[in-house]
Amino acid sequence: MDAFTTHTGTAAPLRRSAVDTDQIIPAEYLKRITRTGFEDGLFVAWRTNEPDFVLNKPEYAGASILVAGPDFGTGSSREHANWALLDGGFKVVISPRFADIFRNNSTKSGLLTVVLPAADVEALQDASEADPTLQVTVDLGAREVRWADRTVAFEIDDYTRWRLMEGLDDIGLTERHLEDIDAYEAQRPSWKPTTTPV
Amino acid sequence: MGRTLAQKVYEQHVVRRTEGEPDLLYIDLHLVHEVTSPQAFDGLRAAGRTVRRPDLTMSTEDHNVPTTDLLAPIADPVSRAQVEALRKNTAEFGIRQAPMGTRDQGIVHVIGPQLGLTQPGMTIVCGDSHTSTHGAFGALAFGIGTSEVEHVLATQTLPQRPAKQMSVRVDGELPVGVSAKDIILAVIAEIGTNGGQGHVIEYRGTAIEGLSMESRMTICNMSIEAGARAGLIAPDETTFAYLRGREHSPRGADWDAAVAAWRELRTDEDAEFDREVVIDAASLTPYVTWGTNPGQGLPISASVPDPADFADETDRRAAESALAYMGLTAGTPMRDITVDTVFLGSCTNGRIEDLRVAAELLRGRKVAADTRMLVVPGSVAVKQQAEQEGLDAVFTEAGAEWRGAGCSMCLGMNPDQLQPGERSASTSNRNFQGRQGKGGRTHLVSPAVAAATALTGKLTAPADLQEVSA
Ligand code: SF4
Numbered sequence: 001m002d003a004f005t006t007h008t009g010t011a012a013p014l015r016r017s018a019v020d021t022d023q024i025i026p027a028e029y030l031k032r033i034t035r036t037g038f039e040d041g042l043f044v045a046w047r048t049n050e051p052d053f054v055l056n057k058p059e060y061a062g063a064s065i066l067v068a069g070p071d072f073g074t075g076s077s078r079e080h081a082n083w084a085l086l087d088g089g090f091k092v093v094i095s096p097r098f099a100d101i102f103r104n105n106s107t108k109s110g111l112l113t114v115v116l117p118a119a120d121v122e123a124l125q126d127a128s129e130a131d132p133t134l135q136v137t138v139d140l141g142a143r144e145v146r147w148a149d150r151t152v153a154f155e156i157d158d159y160t161r162w163r164l165m166e167g168l169d170d171i172g173l174t175e176r177h178l179e180d181i182d183a184y185e186a187q188r189p190s191w192k193p194t195t196t197p198v
Numbered sequence: 199m200g201r202t203l204a205q206k207v208y209e210q211h212v213v214r215r216t217e218g219e220p221d222l223l224y225i226d227l228h229l230v231h232e233v234t235s236p237q238a239f240d241g242l243r244a245a246g247r248t249v250r251r252p253d254l255t256m257s258t259e260d261h262n263v264p265t266t267d268l269l270a271p272i273a274d275p276v277s278r279a280q281v282e283a284l285r286k287n288t289a290e291f292g293i294r295q296a297p298m299g300t301r302d303q304g305i306v307h308v309i310g311p312q313l314g315l316t317q318p319g320m321t322i323v324c325g326d327s328h329t330s331t332h333g334a335f336g337a338l339a340f341g342i343g344t345s346e347v348e349h350v351l352a353t354q355t356l357p358q359r360p361a362k363q364m365s366v367r368v369d370g371e372l373p374v375g376v377s378a379k380d381i382i383l384a385v386i387a388e389i390g391t392n393g394g395q396g397h398v399i400e401y402r403g404t405a406i407e408g409l410s411m412e413s414r415m416t417i418c419n420m421s422i423e424a425g426a427r428a429g430l431i432a433p434d435e436t437t438f439a440y441l442r443g444r445e446h447s448p449r450g451a452d453w454d455a456a457v458a459a460w461r462e463l464r465t466d467e468d469a470e471f472d473r474e475v476v477i478d479a480a481s482l483t484p485y486v487t488w489g490t491n492p493g494q495g496l497p498i499s500a501s502v503p504d505p506a507d508f509a510d511e512t513d514r515r516a517a518e519s520a521l522a523y524m525g526l527t528a529g530t531p532m533r534d535i536t537v538d539t540v541f542l543g544s545c546t547n548g549r550i551e552d553l554r555v556a557a558e559l560l561r562g563r564k565v566a567a568d569t570r571m572l573v574v575p576g577s578v579a580v581k582q583q584a585e586q587e588g589l590d591a592v593f594t595e596a597g598a599e600w601r602g603a604g605c606s607m608c609l610g611m612n613p614d615q616l617q618p619g620e621r622s623a624s625t626s627n628r629n630f631q632g633r634q635g636k637g638g639r640t641h642l643v644s645p646a647v648a649a650a651t652a653l654t655g656k657l658t659a660p661a662d663l664q665e666v667s668a
Contacts, residue, residue, distance in 0.1 A: 016519075017512045018391060018491055022630040027609045031262070031276040033236035033283045045632050070512065071392050074425070074491070075630060077327040078234060079343035100395060100427050101327055101341055108345030159219050170345070171247070174353045177222060180214040181250075181355055184224050189459065191452035192226055193315050195256040195294045198445055 001110040003167030007091045008137040009064035012054050013125035017069035021102065024073065024081040038080055039087035059132035067124050068095045073102025082109035092138045094145065096121050107160050108170065114138060114145060120152045140165055200466025202363045203432050204398040207338040207463065211321045213355055220357035226320040228350045229306045230257040230293065232284040233611070234325030238348035239287035249291040250354045256315060257288045258296040260305045261611045265574050265601035277612065304577020304603045307331040307545040311415065312579055314444025318433035318460040323350055328545050328627065330421040333430030334414035335437055336463045338398070340428040361427065362472040364397035368405040370479035375660040377555070378413035379547060379625065379644035381405070381477070382420040383485035383495045389475055391493040394426025397473065400465060401431050405479035411440040412551040419546045420627050423492040433460045484659045486532055487629050487642040489520030496532065498647065498659045504528035523631050524639050525619070532657050537641065539622040540571040540652040541634070544608040547625035547645050548576030550583050556649035557589040559660055560596040566655030571598035572614060574606040598652065610635045623651040
């Protein structure tokens with residue numbers, strides 16, 4: 001995972017609520033067995049069928065911050081939804097509310113998800129609609145989103161922030177506690193099932 | 199203060215707790231399928247890691263598998279490559295495999311319970327959001343992403359934080375023809391697709407206690423559609439009776455020890471929930487969805503809603519775009535909606551009881567002339583059981599297609615897909631745009647409504663049929 005400290009780029013306003021994972025990347029695009037190359041599936045139905053879809057507009061072609069309505073990422077656990085956004089050039093998604101698994105995956109894949117109050121999300125959507133070249137900064141260290149003369153704080157717990165800023169791999173961190181895992185295993189009830197064929 | 203069932207299971211699995219860090223949680227069972235695992239195995243290889251507990255890991259093929267001719271190679275080269283990658287990876291890392299067509303193969307959430315691998319008080323994960331299904335046994339079961347799949351493979355643990363606790367209490371007696379699917383669709387319509395966000399839902403109350411294990415699985419399955427990562431039900435005699443004698447259930451003295459431990463798995467009287475919802479079972483009727491998220495559901499006696507009637511701006515816009523996508527007009531009675539395809543299957547409703555309910559309604563009748571009905575058992579074992587009971591003959595004589603086991607049209611990763619503009623009544627769990635095929639339109643229904651709908655070609659409640667024949 002790449003470290004994330006601060007990012008400045010332009011924003012694409014996605015004025016839709018409950019954008020589900022089947023819209024972010026439909027199932028037929030999940031067949032790849034690599035970890036990259038998922039940009040072809042990103043919002044493919046909307047990109048194909050809706051000329052007015054924000055990402056079809058040339059002025060948002062270079063956007064790296066997606067500003068979406070509430071309940072972004074509902075549905076499946078597919079981390080491919082994170083990868084497709086990253087492969088499509090996005091570094092940050094901002095929304096008033098995310099689905100739990102999507103948000104959790106984002107802390108592993110290196111896509112930053114930022115929760116802002118709905119009014120601020122709408123203000124940012126308005127601003128990037130008025131000026132698609134508007135520069136938006138997402139500063140993880142300061143826990144702030146800044147554009148024009150506005151600064152909006154966001155919350156993220158210290159541990160996740162530290163891990164993202166260092167780009168640390170969870171497995172490596174857990175492997176420092178192997179004795180704890182050994183000790184736990186030693187006292188598990190013996191009747192707990194195994195998958196070994198009987 | 200007392201603790202909830204979910205809190206008890208969670209606490210029993212904490213390997214390490216340190217201030218300022220997530221807890222490290224032990225995972226009792228890790229289920230693996232072909233779609234969300236290849237990158238995780240690649241990650242292990244790249245880092246020179248092994249699978250810590252292959253004996254607590256089980257894999258199956260489900261999302262991509264064709265439901266016709268299971269023994270032939272998969273025609274779609276990309277699907278085939280994904281299934282082959284799983285076979286190669288599980289062989290390399292020593293993980294048990296259930297290849298297509300063999301006895302143990304099926305949808306990952308159907309085979310766990312069927313084998314007796316899903317037991318009360320366990321932590322169970324899978325790279326699939328409907329892992330919540332296993333909560334029906336009083337397990338803490340939730341879906342994870344591919345990075346976490348890799349983490350569990352390598353360490354048999356996951357960094358986690360305690361969830362908030364929510365109680366959904368359903369008391370009273372369910373009317374005839376109303377099933378677990380209707381309960382959960384009604385719950386989601388009530389609390390919304392974000393209602394359970396950040397929470398684990400415990401389903402309680404006399405109506406829940408009266409349900410079979412398979413019905414409980416249907417309810418827990420769709421916890422994710424209510425926004426919760428997990429849903430669970432306290433284990434009881436129904437649970438123990440289901441588990442007794444299954445392939446991986448404890449035996450002899452182990453069985454007694456296990457049941458004694460399982461009996462402790464109850465929410466304390468004085469436990470507090472962060473949110474509580476109460477539903478009167480007697481007030482429920484068959485539910486169907488009209489929109490493009492599972493919260494957009496109504497009793498079948500209702501009509502397609504008018505977006506103008508939604509007070510909330512976001513809901514109104516969502517309803518407008520849903521109606522446009524679904525090709526529906528406000529005010530149309532739900533019962534007047536004609537469907538092209540009926541899909542009976544999935545991890546929500548692809549178990550033997552679901553097939554029995556549908557077969558009972560179809561017995562001696564015919565699927566409507568312009569309607570196609572696909573019956574896809576959730577696993578090879580379900581298929582075999584149904585065939586022993588003669589259900590396959592009931593379906594085929596009624597004009598339905600009897601298929602092999604897999605996810606099939608639940609998500610259309612295999613050739614079973616809706617064509618653009620086609621409309622289905624589906625017993626699966628998601629009516630998202632394009633879920634069952636590009637441009638396809640989905641109405642979520644129970645198995646009984648699916649069967650009744652197949653007979654008339656329009657959304658139909660089972661009770662409507664009795665009126666017709668009476
Ligand atoms: S049946 Fe559908 S919801 Fe269940 S695991 Fe398969 S694709 Fe997912």
